[in-house]
Amino acid sequence: MTKELWINLPVKDLHKSKEFFSKIGFSFDPRHQNSNDMAGMVVGDSKIMVMLFPESTFKNFTGNEIADTTQGTEVLFSIDAASREEVDEMVRKAVEAGGTSFNKVKEEKLQEKKPQDQSWMYGAGFADLDGHCWNILYMDVTKMPKV
Incomplete structure (x- = not known):
């Protein structure tokens, strides 16, 4: 049975996103602290992992275009x-x-x-x-x- 959940989220600028989420109180998994390719943001007591990936990396994973958040809400x-x-x-x-x-x-x-x-x-x-x-x-x- 599933033990963990990782939510993958595309971001335009990984470093700016990490700074943004740090300022509002989220923490990051130390395993990815020196990575330029991903950041594991920890959410809540259950420690749900939201993985932040540069858009190009995310696009390679999915094989799809990135949703335009100015036109609709994908999540x-x-x-x-x-x-x-x-x-x-x-x-x-x-x-x-x-x-x-x-x-x-x-x-x-x-x-x-x-x-x-x-x-x-x-x-x-x-x-x-x-x-x-x-x-x-x-x-x-x-x-x-x-x-």
């Missing part, structure tokens, strides 16, 4: 937060590091959109330097509506 990463404040803090850090609040409406001119608040679930998100979307959620299951 939405959702991660949990311990509080509403942590949601806001992570999005703030991402924007300060060069990302974009992905809760903006895509029109000719982007307009700010508030975080989503459903009383028991609070979320917001950002797009990283390559336009990949990250959704940050805080959930208070004690307030979750009963069905």
Whole structure:
């Protein structure tokens, strides 16, 4: 049976992506610290590995073109937060590091959109330097509506 999950993600500039994700609090597997061809970003207590690869390397793996994140969303990463404040803090850090609040409406001119608040679930998100979307959620299951 499967023991681990590795998510492979293409990036335009590996060093800038590592710097971006470090600034918002992610860590990296030391096995790849000196590599110019990959970086293993560790996510969460379960230590899910998101492998960052330069686009050319990723394209060689898949044999396909890289998705244009300005035209569509190829994936939405959702991660949990311990509080509403942590949601806001992570999005703030991402924007300060060069990302974009992905809760903006895509029109000719982007307009700010508030975080989503459903009383028991609070979320917001950002797009990283390559336009990949990250959704940050805080959930208070004690307030979750009963069905």
